[in-house]
Amino acid sequence: MKNRWISGNRWISGISAFILIFSLPxxxxxxxxxxxxxxSRIGVTKEMAGDLLTGYSLYNLLSFVQYANxxxxxxPAMVLLILMAAAIYFNVAFIIRTFMAGRNGRGKGELSYLAAAKCAFLFSFITALATIAFVIFSNIRFKMTGFLPSAVVFIVLAISLAAYIYIKILEKKEREKYREHGLLVELKRNWVLFVMLIPTFIYFMINNYLPMLGVYFAFTSFNFRDGLWSSPFTGFKNFEFLIKADLFRLTKNTVLYNVVFIGIGNVLQIIFAILVSRVTVKWFKKxxxxxxxxxxxxxxxxxxxIVYNVFEYQYGLINNIITGFGGDRIDFYNTPSYWPFLITFFYLWKNIGYGMVVYLATIMGxxxxxxxAARVDGANDLQQIxxxxxxxxxxxxxxxxLYALGSIMKGQFELFYQLIGNNGVLFNATDIFDTYVYRITMTQPLSIGLGTAAGLYQSLFGFLIIVLVNYVVKKRNPEYALF
Incomplete structure (x- = not known):
């Protein structure tokens, strides 16, 4: 029976590999x-026609959008690209799990394996179905038959559907064997709880997921005449602008500042929380x-x-003290080397007390x-801590x-902008993504695409960091991981 199961795994993985090959770009x-x-209908000139092809994969379909304007x-073309990437990812993950399943013993873990298989084939099916929908939408848009799905689409569609049905049959047998039930049974048993989740689902869809469609701004040259969906598609030109604008320096500054803020900030918050918790005099503690x-x-x-009146060159407090002792004035606002330390100091000054409250609440619990018991055993204060x-x-x-690392590319805009402002002399040491995006948005008309491209880069960077760190934490201690 076990060999039969492993043979079925290999057969399914073969289909998955077949679909994966056809899902490649x-x-x-x-x-x-x-x-x-x-x-002639879409107004393509002879010069533009040289950049167009007679057939497109989901990978280069966006080039038609760009060259044909x-x-x-x-x-829709970007959605197809994302679906293709997701289908490739889930199929690769399924193939890897297939080989891993052959090494493991039998058990309820096979249900997890079958769930991965369903996900892989479902995304392949959806990708093929969405391709057909794109063709229909485009032909309606052009009011003529300009696109047709290739035979590959129908092959992937048929194989994905057949494989998904086969997986459902296997899953049903496994559930009966281990007396597990699926989603439909869970809905039937706890329908009241699921109904209670509907308002939360609607809230997050409206406020968190639908606004994500605005990411499309990053790939367009937006104008109000054409609107978001009809503005000229520019591909990755907005990202190219960011790269030319010294992307490395902006990334380095933003990440390094946040690493210092997170590292030193959390350490000091823990220290002060411990010190406050050890104070026994109530009025002094409060x-x-x-x-x-x-x-x-x-x-x-x-x-x-406050900062300006303390560090100003002519009348600042520090320079008046220095000149009072016979020293030379320091031009803080024209010396970039001072500001990484000053910004860090004032960030910590503002946020240590707020962050300390969380740790103090944990200690009080x-x-x-x-x-x-530790004191009875002879432990001193340092040992107890x-x-x-x-x-x-x-x-x-x-x-x-983990929460902080997710926002590692999101700088403290108010802090940097208020302390530095538009002082270009200090930009090399203090400019971060948020202040840069604000300046280009204010100085260049309709630079919505640039701002969105910068925001998308920040979000993806933070997402990859938090996934990586969460993976490391999960390997060492799964109880501490977020997911």
């Missing part, structure tokens, strides 16, 4: 027909906590005024009997670290 999924009529097809928390409520505009407090803080620290 080397096969033409869409054929262009009636070239002359199509080119058909921005209205840009979003006063200290309040004084450390108050800077968080100081406006960045007020902070800018530790059972006091543990400390009493090392062996009791810090291990209890560790899960909170890891979760906060």
């Amino acid at each position: 080397f096969m033409n999924w869409i054929k262009v027909v009636n070239l002359v009529s199509l080119f 058909q921005g209205v097809l840009g979003l 006063t200290s906590q309040t004084l450390m928390f108050m800077p968080y409520f100081v406006s960045f505009v007020i902070l800018k005024v 530790i059972d006091n009997e543990i400390y009493e 090392w062996y009791i407090t810090l291990p209890h803080i560790k899960p909170t620290f890891i979760i906060l670290l």
Whole structure:
């Protein structure tokens, strides 16, 4: 029976590999027909016609959108590209799991394996189906038959559907054997709970997922006359602009500042939380906590005024003190080397008290009997902190670290903009993505695409970082991982 199961795995993986080959960007999924009529209808000149092809894969379909200046097809073509990438990813993951399944023993883990198979074939099926929908939409748009799906699309469609049905049959047998039930049974048993989730689902769809369609701005030269879906598709030109604008320097500054903020900030927050928790005098404890928390409520505009009056060249407090002792004035606002330290200092000054509250709440939740038992055993204060407090803080620290790393490319815009402003002398040491995007948005008309491209780059960078760190954490201690 086991050999029969493994043989079935190999057979299914063979189909998956077959679909994967046809999902690669080397096969033409869409054929262009009636070239002359199509080119005349969409206004393609002889010069532009040289860049167009008679067949397109899902990988290079966006080139037709760009060269034919058909921005209205840009979003559907991009959706097809994303679906193709997802289909390739899930098929590769399924093949890897197929070979891993042959090494493992039997058990309920096979249901997880079958779920991966369903996901792989489902995305292949959806990709093929979406390609046919794209062809229909394009022909309606051009009011003629300009595109046709190739035979590859129908082959992938048929194989994916057949494989998905086969997987469902295998899954049904496995569920009966291990007395597991599927989603439909779960819906029937707990339909009230699922109904209660509907408002949450609607909220996140409207406020979190639908706005993600705005990512398409990053690939267009937006104008209000044509709107988002009909503006000229520019491909990766907005990203090329960012690269030419010293992408490495902006990335380096943003990441390094955030690494320092996250690293030093969390360490100091933990230290101060421990110190406050060890204070036994109530009035001093409350006063200290309040004084450390108050800077968080100081406006960045007020902070800018304070910093300017302290570091200004002619009348600043520090320069007046220096000249009072017979020294030479320091031109802070024309010396970039000072500002990484000053920005870090004022960030920590504002945020230590706020971040300390989370760790302090965790420490307050530790059972006091543990400390009493440690004291009875002869543990001093440092030993209690090392062996009791810090291990209890560790899960909170890891979760906060993962959340912070997800925003590692999101700089503290208010802090940098208020302290530095438009002082170009300091940009090399202090310019981050947020301030750069703000400047190009304010100085260049309709630069929505550039701003969106920068935001997309930041989001993808942060996503990859948090996935990587979460993977490392999960390998070492799965209980501390976010997912």
